[in-house]
Amino acid sequence: MVIPETFKAIRAEENSSGNIRPLLKEVSLDSLPAHEVLIRVEYSSLNYKDALSATGNRGVTRNYPHTPGIDACGTVVYSADQSFKKGDLVLVCGYDLGMNTPGGFGQYIQVPAAWVMPLPEGLGMRESMMLGTAGFTAALALYKMEMNGQRPGNGPVLVTGAGGGLGSLAINILSRTGYEVIAATGKTSAHEYFKSIGAAQVIDREQVNDHSGKLLLRQRWAGVIDTVGGNILSTAIRACQAHGNVAVCGNAASFELSVNVYPFILNGVNLLGIDSATCPMELRKQVWKKLADEWRPEALDQISLGISLEALPKHIHLLLEGKIRGRVYINLKD
Known part of the structure; x- marks a missing residue:
């Protein structure tokens, strides 16, 4: 060369x-x-x-x-x-x-x-960049959620910002691994797209944007992969089932989060920070190995x-x- x-x-x-x-x-x-x-x-x-x-x-x-x-x-x-x-x-x-x-x-x-x-063995260079940081972050979120007890039988997982790269890959990875997925998006006209990559339900993001001031909301999902932050993340936390996991992956809407302590001290909700940039190399390799094998998205x-x-x-x-x-x-x- x-x-x-x-x-x-x-x-x-x-x-x-x-x-x-x-x-x-x-x-x-x-x-x-x-x-x-x-x-x-x-x-x-x-x-x-x-x-x-x-x-x-x-x-x-x-x-x-x-x-x-x-x-x-x-x-x-x-x-x-x-x-x-x-x-x-x-x-x-x-x-x-x-x-x-x-x-x-x-x-x-x-x-x-x-x-x-x-x-990673079994993954081509082009495929690796179809995944990239977005795919790795989605997989790292699921990895940490499962380390914390998340399982498909616990109930559906909400994905916010579903139309973005991270959100779309999160939907496909979750579906691939047996989870029921609720996709929250502003792109509801693309309903068929979300269904085709694995979403069981597609909802408008305004349904995850509660301004009622309620400290807790009706429990609607067993886990969350959030890519947007702000009030949507606050709503997702307050509507999460007891002992569910909320993985925080991005701030497309806002870097701020205003939420009370009740989801955590009454419902035992777990807030998981996902930092893909400085993830230790050994963990990084484990997650990429899963992406190249049993977690490999089917709709890349x-x-x-x-x-x-x-x-x-x-x-x-x-x-x-x-x-x-x-x-x-x-x-x-x-």
Whole structure:
């Protein structure tokens, strides 16, 4: 494999108006940080955090210009760490990739060896990025819920933000593993889509947006995978069955949470924080192994859209406008 002096990347740069926008650029290989493992990126994926980074959110990325992309899958070109060798197929998701370290929206990344894991057996590179951080987060949520006693026989599991990548994959993984799924979404016109990927019931998100002020609500689900935060999360907690698990995975609606203690001290509801970025490597490998095997979503092609690097800036803006359903993965090979 010939290592080029430059490579294609989507760079978030400030324009003459002071706005930061994603642009397709040629980037010098020498600009990559001096970490142990150089990887030729074959596929990446588009996440909400990437869209924020690409448009100048300094809560995600401090300094610009910058290459976003919190997910990357590809081939090792060089490794100063004996854990990896040239030609290994590897996966990097989370840590600081794409936040303040140049990420998977470039054809090459150079990262610490501690961030790199072998591509799970039985999972192709394209499939791994159909899953990406969204699929890993959904699976990590279910893993922690089941560690805490969640079982299909306990009752249905609510998924909020069901139309997003994380929500769609959560529905399909839960359905695959025998759970009855209630999908809460603002995209109720896509009712058939949610049914086709495994939702038993589709409800409007306003049904999970209670403003009554009640401290507890009628119990409606045995567990929750929440991707939106705010009052929807508060409602989901107050309507959760006794000893159920509520996994907190995102803040698409709000980073704030206002809830009283009664769901926890009277109903024994468990609030589980899901941090996919800094998940320990051994746990990370266990969850990815499940994703490659018994938890492998059956509707990946239906949930995912493949695009080129050139098309990525357009899809970044579509994601921020709420106009993308499911997952977007990027082919960087060409």
